[in-house]
Amino acid sequence: MTVEAEPMPIPEPPPAAPLPPAAAPGTPDEESGVPLPASADLLPGAPPAPRSVLHDVPERALRSLLLTMSRQRWLGRVATGTPITRGMVARFVAGQSLDEVLPAVASVIAAGMHTTVDVLGESVTSAEDADGAVGRYLQTLDALAERYLERNVSLKLSQMGLGLDRELCRENVERVFRRAAEIGAFVRIDMEDASTVDATLATWRGLRPVNASSGVVIQAALRRSARDVEDLIAERGPVRLCKGAYKEAPDVAFTDRADIDQSYAELMDRLLHDGAHTALATHDERLIGRAVKMAKADGIARDRFEFQMLYGIRRDLQERLAAAGYTVRIYVPYGTSWYPYFMRRLAERPANVTFLLRSLFSEGAGSGSGGKD
Ligand SMILES: Cc1cc2nc3c(=O)[nH]c(=O)nc-3n(C[C@H](O)[C@H](O)[C@H](O)COP(=O)(O)OP(=O)(O)OC[C@H]3O[C@@H](n4cnc5c(N)ncnc54)[C@H](O)[C@@H]3O)c2cc1C
Numbered sequence: 001m002t003v004e005a006e007p008m009p010i011p012e013p014p015p016a017a018p019l020p021p022a023a024a025p026g027t028p029d030e031e032s033g034v035p036l037p038a039s040a041d042l043l044p045g046a047p048p049a050p051r052s053v054l055h056d057v058p059e060r061a062l063r064s065l066l067l068t069m070s071r072q073r074w075l076g077r078v079a080t081g082t083p084i085t086r087g088m089v090a091r092f093v094a095g096q097s098l099d100e101v102l103p104a105v106a107s108v109i110a111a112g113m114h115t116t117v118d119v120l121g122e123s124v125t126s127a128e129d130a131d132g133a134v135g136r137y138l139q140t141l142d143a144l145a146e147r148y149l150e151r152n153v154s155l156k157l158s159q160m161g162l163g164l165d166r167e168l169c170r171e172n173v174e175r176v177f178r179r180a181a182e183i184g185a186f187v188r189i190d191m192e193d194a195s196t197v198d199a200t201l202a203t204w205r206g207l208r209p210v211n212a213s214s215g216v217v218i219q220a221a222l223r224r225s226a227r228d229v230e231d232l233i234a235e236r237g238p239v240r241l242c243k244g245a246y247k248e249a250p251d252v253a254f255t256d257r258a259d260i261d262q263s264y265a266e267l268m269d270r271l272l273h274d275g276a277h278t279a280l281a282t283h284d285e286r287l288i289g290r291a292v293k294m295a296k297a298d299g300i301a302r303d304r305f306e307f308q309m310l311y312g313i314r315r316d317l318q319e320r321l322a323a324a325g326y327t328v329r330i331y332v333p334y335g336t337s338w339y340p341y342f343m344r345r346l347a348e349r350p351a352n353v354t355f356l357l358r359s360l361f362s363e364g365a366g367s368g369s370g371g372k373d
Pocket residue numbers: 040189190191192217219242243244245246281282283284285308309310313314330331344345346348349352373
């Protein structure tokens with residue numbers, strides 16, 4: 001008979017102060033002392049935000065539709081076979097092959113930033129595909145080490161076979177963790193939809209002894225995350241905090257943007273004060289400004305946290321933070337299985353759909369990167 005231990009009572013984190021409204025355009029963030037505009041409108045010479053051709057479609061419905069489409073395999077097959085989408089995809093995806101991604105990694109590093117490489121792929125449907133993904137991660141780790149590039153990768157458990165067999169997935173991740181440990185690489189396990197959180201945290205906990213240089217991701221959108229953060233603080237787990245990119249039901253996740261932002265602010269406050277090393281993954285200038293201010297005011301050393309952003313999104317902000325002396329790590333994805341990742345990027349900012357449509361209907365389909373991001 002197994003006797004379950006009484007769970008340790010976890011204190012509720014104190015509520016954080018409400019997130020302040022974005023500063024009025026043109027008002028520099030004086031308190032932080034960092035040359036960070038509090039509003040994208042402050043960027044010198046930035047073109048006005050493009051009006052979406054889909055402006056009359058409620059944004060929430062469009063986001064939901066795009067996220068549903070991101071899970072349709074047949075659409076993925078069509079999209080990946082269409083050369084016309086490549087220009088837009090190249091904005092978010094650093095290449096289709098290892099040969100293409102390595103120069104992209106080198107140029108991010110040359111610009112004074114750090115990297116984590118993601119070999120695109122998720123929700124594999126066979127053990128062979130999962131094995132292929134492991135092989136690509138091992139190759140990537142070796143190539144990074146051979147070229148003296150930063151040894152840091154991010155992977156998804158559904159790519160390692162989580163949906164097929166949990167033990168197979170654990171073994172696959174262990175292979176990556178072992179090679180990473182041999183060459184001194186950091187491995188972050190990305191967080192996927194809410195149904196995978198328990199398995200993801202358990203897999204990481206089980207494999208942490210194999211490579212202590214590893215961490216997980218917490219999504220501010222999930223209602224359970226305050227408890228997960230307290231657990232991770234207690235076990236000194238390195239956390240990447242993001243808002244959450246998946247379509248979730250309201251009983252497990254906040255669905256209102258303001259609630260997600262408020263949750264992010266609260267979790268960020270807890271992690272910055274009491275957590276192990278924290279990666280703040282966001283392009284949200286209000287949250288970044290809040291972190292900068294809090295770190296200054298409360299004496300949180302800069303080596304206890306870093307900012308993380310996605311390849312191709314808000315390069316201006318990435319560079320400005322790096323120039324101000326903050327550690328900025330860019331998530332650099334590559335590979336041919338870019339479809340779900342790309343669709344989530346469209347869903348995050350439906351105006352991107354406008355750019356995609358423009359690139360589809362114009363001869364300049366290769367540019368596709370309008371705006372400041
Ligand atoms: C390094 C990193 C790792 C991540 N890992 C995970 C993970 O493991 N699991 C997970 O669920 N999610 C992950 N995400 C995605 C995250 O959950 C959000 O979906 C995404 O970052 C958008 O949220 P935001 O915090 O930037 O804020 P938002 O409020 O969505 O955006 C703030 C501003 O950023 C810009 N922006 C944001 N997204 C885009 C875009 N797609 N295109 C153009 N501009 C944009 C816009 O200017 C926008 O106004 C990760 C994000 C980053 C940066």
